[in-house]
Amino acid sequence: MRHWMSSLTLNQKLAALAFVLGVVAVFAKPTGGGAVTIDPNDLARIVETEVDHVDPLDLADWIMAGRADYRLVDLRDEKAFGEYHIPGAQRLLITDLPDAGLPRNEKIVLYSDGGIHSAQAWFLLKAKGYTGVYMLLGGLDAWRDEVLFPTLAKNPTPYQQQRNEKLTAIARHFGGQPRSGAADTEAAPQIAAMPKLELPAGVAAPAGAAKKKKKEGC
Amino acid sequence: MSPTAQTLNEPWGDGRDATRAVDGAAPAPYMNPYLAGIGLGLVLLAAFVIMGRGLGASGAVNAFVAWVVGSLAPAHAQSNAFLAEYLGDGTTHPLKAWLVFEVLGVFAGALLSGLLAHRVRVSVEKGPRVSAGLRLALAFTGGATMAFGAALARGCTSGQALTGGSMLNAGSWVTMLAIFGGAYALAYFVKWQWR
Amino acid sequence: MNTPFYKYGAFGDETSLVVAFVIGIGFGFFLERAGFGSARKLVSQFYLNDLAVFKVMFTAIVTAMLGATYLAWMGVLDLSLVYLTPTVLWPQLVGGLVLGIGFVIGGYCPGTSVASVATGRLDGLAFVLGLPVGTLLFAEAFPWIRGFYENGSVGVQTLPGVFDLPYGLVVFAVVLMALGGFAGASWIEKKFQPR
Numbered sequence: 001m002r003h004w005m006s007s008l009t010l011n012q013k014l015a016a017l018a019f020v021l022g023v024v025a026v027f028a029k030p031t032g033g034g035a036v037t038i039d040p041n042d043l044a045r046i047v048e049t050e051v052d053h054v055d056p057l058d059l060a061d062w063i064m065a066g067r068a069d070y071r072l073v074d075l076r077d078e079k080a081f082g083e084y085h086i087p088g089a090q091r092l093l094i095t096d097l098p099d100a101g102l103p104r105n106e107k108i109v110l111y112s113d114g115g116i117h118s119a120q121a122w123f124l125l126k127a128k129g130y131t132g133v134y135m136l137l138g139g140l141d142a143w144r145d146e147v148l149f150p151t152l153a154k155n156p157t158p159y160q161q162q163r164n165e166k167l168t169a170i171a172r173h174f175g176g177q178p179r180s181g182a183a184d185t186e187a188a189p190q191i192a193a194m195p196k197l198e199l200p201a202g203v204a205a206p207a208g209a210a211k212k213k214k215k216e217g218c
Numbered sequence: 219m220s221p222t223a224q225t226l227n228e229p230w231g232d233g234r235d236a237t238r239a240v241d242g243a244a245p246a247p248y249m250n251p252y253l254a255g256i257g258l259g260l261v262l263l264a265a266f267v268i269m270g271r272g273l274g275a276s277g278a279v280n281a282f283v284a285w286v287v288g289s290l291a292p293a294h295a296q297s298n299a300f301l302a303e304y305l306g307d308g309t310t311h312p313l314k315a316w317l318v319f320e321v322l323g324v325f326a327g328a329l330l331s332g333l334l335a336h337r338v339r340v341s342v343e344k345g346p347r348v349s350a351g352l353r354l355a356l357a358f359t360g361g362a363t364m365a366f367g368a369a370l371a372r373g374c375t376s377g378q379a380l381t382g383g384s385m386l387n388a389g390s391w392v393t394m395l396a397i398f399g400g401a402y403a404l405a406y407f408v409k410w411q412w413r
Numbered sequence: 414m415n416t417p418f419y420k421y422g423a424f425g426d427e428t429s430l431v432v433a434f435v436i437g438i439g440f441g442f443f444l445e446r447a448g449f450g451s452a453r454k455l456v457s458q459f460y461l462n463d464l465a466v467f468k469v470m471f472t473a474i475v476t477a478m479l480g481a482t483y484l485a486w487m488g489v490l491d492l493s494l495v496y497l498t499p500t501v502l503w504p505q506l507v508g509g510l511v512l513g514i515g516f517v518i519g520g521y522c523p524g525t526s527v528a529s530v531a532t533g534r535l536d537g538l539a540f541v542l543g544l545p546v547g548t549l550l551f552a553e554a555f556p557w558i559r560g561f562y563e564n565g566s567v568g569v570q571t572l573p574g575v576f577d578l579p580y581g582l583v584v585f586a587v588v589l590m591a592l593g594g595f596a597g598a599s600w601i602e603k604k605f606q607p608r
Contacts, residue, residue, distance in 0.1 A: 010250070014256070019588065019589075021479050026582055026584075028584065030580055068309065131421070217498070218374070218376070248446065251468035252595075255475075256476050257439075258444070258473035259476025262476075262477040263476065263480040263484075266417065266481050266495050267416045267417055267484065268416075268417060268436070269420075270417030276523045283548040298555060299556075301552050320433040320436060323436060324441035324524060324527045325437075325527050325530065326434070327439060327445070331442045331446050332445050338531075338532045341533060354536055360515045361540035363543075363547060364512055364523060364540075364547065365548045365551070366551045367510070369548060370505070372499075374523045374524065375522040375525075380477075383474040383478075384476075384481065385495060385571070386584070387497045389500030393506075397509045397510075397513040400514045401513035402459055403510075404513065405456070405460060
């Protein structure tokens with residue numbers, strides 16, 4: 001046996017190796033099949049430390065600064081998306097999330113009306129191995145309350161006055177306006193008064209579209 | 219003077235050619251093609267594992283042309299659907315593309331291998347029946363032709379045949395077979411350039 | 414699953430350009446090792462005297478293909494994250510033919526032409542200079558050929574998908590085909606030895 005094998009040339013040995021590897025490869029299942037693995041302890045720790053949340057005001061800052069290092073995903077239906085969505089968001093249903101091909105080396109910020117769907121979507125993406133997934137804390141409800149129609153402090157101290165001005169500027173930028181004083185009476189009109197979708201001049205184009213600059217070609 | 223099989227395997231193909239490399243040494247014979255292929259395959263595999271993409275070359279040319287046109291006639295470049303893709307939204311320089319840097323690496327790697335094997339010298343590769351001038355004109359024409367074909371096919375032999383071939387990409391196999399088909403079909407008609 | 418490293422965020426775009434250069438070095442190194450900086454060696458494939466092109470290319474394809482398949486099987490490599498060009502039947506078929514024609518006229522393909530310039534070939538330089546001209550012609554003609562460019566677009570398709578066969582079986586078939594080709598290559602080279 002050994003004598004026979006040693007009389008093969010290098011090329012023939014390589015060919016034999018390739019043949020064996022090829023035969024074994026018949027049984028290969030390289031495409032995974034969509035199974036996911038999760039580490040419960042890891043996930044629990046992340047949830048507890050809340051490192052996966054993004055505050056609406058932080059998101060507002062990112063948008064105003066024209067940052068393009070994140071993807072904003074709106075999980076609601078088409079009609080709701082059409083009425084209003086946070087500037088720069090792309091719409092994806094939860095069912096489409098796993099196959100949407102979202103990049104793994106970018107931050108992905110998920111939001112829905114409140115926090116439930118975004119939390120569930122977060123879990124899905126985490127299970128698929130995404131590392132940079134975040135939820136908008138409080139969802140669109142919080143965006144409305146904190147960014148679009150913020151409540152300004154009454155009788156503000158100098159510090160609060162500064163904050164009021166900042167909140168007002170942010171609200172105006174996104175087409176909203178601050179609430180003044182009695183919050184409850186203004187709750188009803190808010191729903192009808194969601195700002196139109198025309199983006200103010202300074203807002204960056206949707207993060208998903210223009211950002212994909214280089215064709216990945218050959 | 220037709221080359222013999224022996225001389226084809228000698229680096230400069232002509233047993234009577236006494237020219238030495240730029241460093242004055244005789245050229246080393248080429249590597250066993252199967253070993254070179256394994257080396258190439260491992261480089262390709264490394265690209266898959268590290269970058270999640272394969273090799274390429276024509277894409278770098280596209281980026282370069284997009285940059286030149288974009289610099290000289292920006293409006294025209296932006297309105298051209300093909301070139302605009304390589305310019306993107308302007309946040310990154312078109313030449314800061316993966317393929318551009320990869321092609322620079324190809325130059326460096328080939329130079330390294332050539333120097334190690336004493337195979338670097340100024341020459342014009344051609345058959346005995348054509349002049350150097352004609353050969354250069356044909357090479358230029360061939361380059362332009364290949365670039366056009368590569369744009370149509372979404373890649374050249376490196377991107378489609380090599381990369382796409384190993385990934386069992388259907389379109390790449392079509393391209394690869396077409397490349398071999400086209401080359402074999404025309405080979406007889408341009409034989410005077412090479413033999 | 415934690416590869417491809419780049420797609421899992423292991424490093425950013427700037428670093429990926431360095432990676433591109435290093436991978437390119439490997440690419441160019443083995444191209445020159447195989448003798449692919451020489452147009453005469455390359456075109457000998459199409460005169461059946463020297464089938465190194467076939468040997469190197471298919472060894473590389475088989476190596477990378479087996480490597481990727483095994484790594485994916487072991488759960489190390491996420492194949493779905495490796496970029497594949499979409500299949501567009503007609504332009505790839507025609508583009509491939511044009512590529513083949515350009516190959517025997519020019520004597521190189523885009524990747525090997527860079528290797529050839531690195532080792533001092535002036536015809537390689539002429540070829541490289543022709544490349545952007547071809548791309549520019551394509552870009553200018555694009556508005557008119559755009560329809561054809563997209564004709565037969567079927568998205569990303571793999572051979573196992575198209576033939577509805579298990580991935581591993583297609584891998585084995587490619588290996589068999591390559592090995593058969595290598596065996597045949599020796600026979601063909603002897604038969605077509607130039608006189």
